[in-house]
Amino acid sequence: MPLVYITKYSLIKIGGILDIPYERSLSASKAIHTIIASHTKEKIFSSPELKVMTMTLAVNDILNTETADNIKIMNQRKSEFHSRKQRVIFYQDRLTYHYYKDCPNLLSDYNNFTIPVEIPEHRIEEYRQYFINNIDTFNRNEEAYYAQANAFFRVHMSPIKKSHHANSGKESVSSNNLLQSSTDEEDGKYIEEALSFFQTYKKTINKYGYASHLKEKLLQENKMSIEDYKIITAWHILKTNTKSEIISKIIKINQHSEQLFSEEVMIALGFHGCATCKTLNEKSINKALI
Numbered sequence: 001m002p003l004v005y006i007t008k009y010s011l012i013k014i015g016g017i018l019d020i021p022y023e024r025s026l027s028a029s030k031a032i033h034t035i036i037a038s039h040t041k042e043k044i045f046s047s048p049e050l051k052v053m054t055m056t057l058a059v060n061d062i063l064n065t066e067t068a069d070n071i072k073i074m075n076q077r078k079s080e081f082h083s084r085k086q087r088v089i090f091y092q093d094r095l096t097y098h099y100y101k102d103c104p105n106l107l108s109d110y111n112n113f114t115i116p117v118e119i120p121e122h123r124i125e126e127y128r129q130y131f132i133n134n135i136d137t138f139n140r141n142e143e144a145y146y147a148q149a150n151a152f153f154r155v156h157m158s159p160i161k162k163s164h165h166a167n168s169g170k171e172s173v174s175s176n177n178l179l180q181s182s183t184d185e186e187d188g189k190y191i192e193e194a195l196s197f198f199q200t201y202k203k204t205i206n207k208y209g210y211a212s213h214l215k216e217k218l219l220q221e222n223k224m225s226i227e228d229y230k231i232i233t234a235w236h237i238l239k240t241n242t243k244s245e246i247i248s249k250i251i252k253i254n255q256h257s258e259q260l261f262s263e264e265v266m267i268a269l270g271f272h273g274c275a276t277c278k279t280l281n282e283k284s285i286n287k288a289l290i
Contacts, residue, residue, distance in 0.1 A: 003260040004097040006271070007106060008056070013095060014269060015055035018062065019074045028057035031250045039191045044198055045239070046210040053243055057250055064256040068268040075269055087115040087124065089131050097266040099277040101259070106274075113138075116157040127153065190241040197238055204231045212236035 032053055036044070045053070062074070090112050098106045119127045130152065131138070138145040138160075150156055198205055208218065208228060215232045218224040224232070251258045263273075 002099070002263050003257070004099055004263045004266055004273075005101055005103070005106060005259055006095075006097050006261065006266065010095055010097075010271075011056055011059055012052065014063070015052075015059045017075060017269070018059065018071075020055070020058050020062065024058040024061055025054055028061065028250075029054045031057065031253075032246060035246050035249060036191075039188055040195050042195065042198060044194065044209075045243070049210075049239075049243070053247060056247060060247075060251055060256060060258070061254065063261045063265055064254075066265070068262070068264040071265050071268040087117070089113045089115065089128055095269070095271045096274045097261075097263065097271045098274045100280060103274055103277050103280070105276050111162060114161040116155075116160060118155040118157050119153060123153065188245070190238070190245040194235075194238040194242045197235060201231045201235070204228050205235055208232045209235055209239075212239065 029050070032050065062071070066074070096105070100106075113131065115124055115127055115131075130149065134145060134148070137148070146157060208215070208224060209232065211218065212232050212235055215224065215229055215236065219226070219229045248258060
């Protein structure tokens with residue numbers, strides 16, 4: 001079977017459905033701390049960040065070394081029925097893999113929306129389809145959407161919460177391209193840049209650095225100055241590059257693939273082929289036949 005691409009988001013999702021042996025996690029954690037310790041004794045990553053890095057490496061190791069049959073045994077994914085009960089419109093149960101590195105779905109961001117608690121559980125799927133059919137109305141005029149939805153479901157809905165997610169496939173691809181284009185440069189380039197920045201703005205980073213993903217929220221709530229916001233924004237980018245550099249270095253040492261995995265293994269995990277990729281492939285075949 002061919003090799004296929006998945007996003008970093010999917011890689012993290014796999015970490016939540018696989019029964020990862022303790023030895024794999026321990027080995028990944030030791031490798032990460034060894035590289036960091038070779039550059040600094042400063043605590044530049046939070047425990048949750050280190051946990052995600054460890055899980056990413058452990059999952060990568062499993063995907064590169066285990067057979068599809070073993071993957072099936074390790075797969076602890078809950079049923080689609082359970083996922084459909086989640087109170088969000090897009091429950092992300094249908095994980096996909098991609099045949100093309102430049103597939104637009106691999107690089108796009110996405111929005112999600114909560115399902116109001118006033119919608120009874122037995123009507124969640126009905127509401128989900130209703131919202132998808134009327135999402136243009138919601139985006140154009142929320143007041144009109146609420147009036148129509150309240151009348152249709154005979155409830156008075158609480159405000160729908162919206163969340164924007166940057167598809168980490170975009171971040172992963174750009175980071176990997178950046179790292180691949182600089183393979184001949186000094187080892188640890190991004191770590192050293194991050195450490196230099198950390199020493200310059202140590203007070204601000206120690207105060208906000210572990211919550212860099214919440215910087216917009218802190219700024220909006222006047223809990224962070226605009227100057228600190230700029231510093232933490234730059235720090236967040238540096239941390240992202242540094243984490244990618246560390247993970248890429250360990251994967252390279254292990255002689256593993258970083259982005260491409262066996263389609264057979266992805267199928268064993270319950271993934272499905274990207275419909276857009278299939279369309280692109282069909283167009284490519286038809287073009288070649290002309």
